[in-house]
Amino acid sequence: MPWWPAGGCGVALTERLLGEDMLPHSGPARLVEAVLEVKEDRLTCRGRVPGASAFAAGGRVPAVALVEMAAQAVAVHRALRLGVEPSGAASVRRSGYLVAIRSASLAADDVATDVPLVVDARRTLQAGPLVTYEVRVSGPGSEALLTATLSLHAGG
Amino acid sequence: MPRPMMPEPMTAMVSMGTAGSLGERPVYFHVTSAIADGLTVLEEAVGPSGWRARLRVEPSSRVFQGHFEGDPILPGIAHLVVLRHALRAMRGRGATVRELSSVRFRRVVRPGAVLEVSVAAPDAEGGCRFDVHLGHAVVASGRVRCGFD
16 A cells, blocks of 8 residues: 555645745756645655756656655655745755665656656654655656655754 | 776777777777766766766756755766666667665765766666766765666
8 A cells, every 4th residue: 555645746735835945956956846735754745847957858857857856855844844834934955965765766767847746755764864755756647757765864 | 096997908998099899899989978968978988897987067067056056066866867878878778767776875076076987787687886986985876777668
């Protein structure tokens, strides 16, 4: 039984757009746009890879870019747990950085840019400054494009 | 003492400036100008043991746009994009990054860095190891399983 919510991009949840200062990423490097649902140990958010991404060409981007999207979702969850509002009421600079991809499975070689995707992230372990999440990035048809286990360092 | 760029037989082929054969097995030299915007290929070679390259991360690269303002750091996925390129160089354009495991990002990479990347030839199951060095330091490493579309 998967832990992530059913419905993928079609799920009707209330979006909360991320403020400019919610993530340190900006411009074409920002891949997460809005929080759909947040709980103590998990987060669902919407993202997309901008066509202006440095890694995009011809409206496509290597699917490995979704690892970055998932890592940003984890950073957003950490920021929310630190009490930062999605609207950007306070600034979060580098609320964590990716230190390990424990495992990852990619269903495609590349994905279209500027297409809304859904990221589900669930925290599975916290040990000191190291936090581990299981993540899933789904496409417009709710198909899994990426499933992975990522570890981030809290930074500081 | 700088780390040798590649095993001696391949170095010899580079000095000859031409493609040739290493026993029965071919050695190819790709001429790729950039893998992504601002990731300039200085040297690139494919041999029976795998793929190796030296890349310069140009300060003007768009990969630093927004990553991060006033604190430019090469995104970790840049290493994975290079890895995808290496698999394609070894196995053709249908080669894909299917699975990753035990990937570690050990150090940040700043604008202007010159990276040395090595990706072993995939085994029978498509698995291989990769390493990214900055000088003597390992900045990223891990395992990948290659698939085919």
